[in-house]
Every structure is written in structure tokens, then in C-alpha cells.
Amino acid sequence: MKAILAFLFLWYLCGISDCDKYTTKFDNVNLDEILKSDRLLKNYVDCVMDRGKCTPDGKELKDHIGDALETDCEKCSEKQRNGSVQVIKYLVKNKRPMFDELSEKYDPKGNYRNRHKEELAKEGIVL
Numbered sequence: 001m002k003a004i005l006a007f008l009f010l011w012y013l014c015g016i017s018d019c020d021k022y023t024t025k026f027d028n029v030n031l032d033e034i035l036k037s038d039r040l041l042k043n044y045v046d047c048v049m050d051r052g053k054c055t056p057d058g059k060e061l062k063d064h065i066g067d068a069l070e071t072d073c074e075k076c077s078e079k080q081r082n083g084s085v086q087v088i089k090y091l092v093k094n095k096r097p098m099f100d101e102l103s104e105k106y107d108p109k110g111n112y113r114n115r116h117k118e119e120l121a122k123e124g125i126v127l
Helices: 031-036 038-048 056-070 078-094 096-106 111-115 117-122
Strands: 014-016
Touching (some): 031 038, 038 096
């Protein structure tokens, strides 16, 4: 499945190790830990929304989230795509205002959401 916001968080979408793929050096970030912690999740959201400081992985996410959405995450590893789906599901189901805010910034015209609405629905993500 193509990643979205990962839009969020796609802290998985970190620096580019070469022109074809995003780096995998942050692939072992514990997404469950971040999603279960309001404080950690807020810190990542504040980073990508330009409201707070960024960790190194948060900065890489912020730097590449737009490109990942534009290119349907073509530079992502499978683990990054799966992590993106996990984050999106969580945000849509548990933190909808946060998801909507991120969508407004990174997908203001709804291009990604419209392009992947059916795919996301198969994953239980209703936009």
C-alpha cells in the first residue's frame, strides 16, 4: 500500500541515502511507543508542523514527507510503507484532529487522499 502521511510520520521517511531510496537508518524507531505516548506523538507533530524542535529522525521526516506523498512513497522501503499505514490508521481512529491538521498542511488539495481512498478503505482507514 502506498504511504501517506505519513503524512505523517513517516519519521520513517528519513534522509536520502542515495537518489533512489530514503535512508533506513531510522527504521527501528518504535512506532508503538510513539503512538502510545501523547507527549512523544505531540513532539513529532509539532516538529512537522513547524511548531517545535525536531529530533534527527523527526527532521528527516519533515524534510521528505512532501516528496513521499507526491511520489506515492516510491523511495520508501517496505518497512516504511507498513509503518506509514500503521501511523495513519492510528491517527484516523484515535487522533482525528491531528490527522486533519497534518492533511491540511501536507495534502491541502486532497490529492493523496483521493488517489488512495479505496486502498486506504481496504486497510480500514475511512477518510
